[in-house]
Amino acid sequence: MKLEEVKPDDQIRGIKPDTVVRIVAVVPVGTDALTVYYKDSQGAIHEQMLFRGSEPNLALAEGGPSGGLSSPMGSGGAAYPATPSVAKKHFYGTVDLNSVKAKMGFATLVDEIVEQFTQRTGVEVKVAVEIEASIASMKPCSVP
Numbered sequence: 001m002k003l004e005e006v007k008p009d010d011q012i013r014g015i016k017p018d019t020v021v022r023i024v025a026v027v028p029v030g031t032d033a034l035t036v037y038y039k040d041s042q043g044a045i046h047e048q049m050l051f052r053g054s055e056p057n058l059a060l061a062e063g064g065p066s067g068g069l070s071s072p073m074g075s076g077g078a079a080y081p082a083t084p085s086v087a088k089k090h091f092y093g094t095v096d097l098n099s100v101k102a103k104m105g106f107a108t109l110v111d112e113i114v115e116q117f118t119q120r121t122g123v124e125v126k127v128a129v130e131i132e133a134s135i136a137s138m139k140p141c142s143v144p
Contacts, residue, residue: 001058003034003050014057015048016040030112033093049093 007059019127021038024045028034033051041043050058082122093113110127117125 011061013059020061032112
C-alpha cells in the first residue's frame, strides 16, 4: 500500500505488529513520509511516522476501510467518536540506514523532513539523533 493511499478511517495492518488499527488522521511530511495518528483495538490513540520503506508492510484490513475493528458504539453507531484536531509539537520516527550509505540517507531525511518545518516562518527546529551500532568481534572504543 502506498503512503498516498493511507486515509482517515482506513483499517490498516502493518503499522502495529499483528494488529489492525484505524487511522484517525494523516499528516504528509514531504513526499516520502507521513505521520499517522491511529486508534488501536482498545481505543488508545498512537502517533507514528511512516516512510517509503514501510509501504510493503501496509495493507487494508479485509473488508476495506471498515473491516477489522468492531464498533465500540454498538450497531448503527459511528465506528469511533470524532477526534479533535490538535497541532502537534513533537514528532518521532525511526529509520534504519545502510551503514555504507548512512551519510546520504541522513541527508535525505534532513531534506525531506526537517526542511518541511524550517520553510515556515516562526518555526524553531531542534533535531535529536540517537545512533545505535553493533560491532561484532571488536574491542569497545570511546568516541571523544
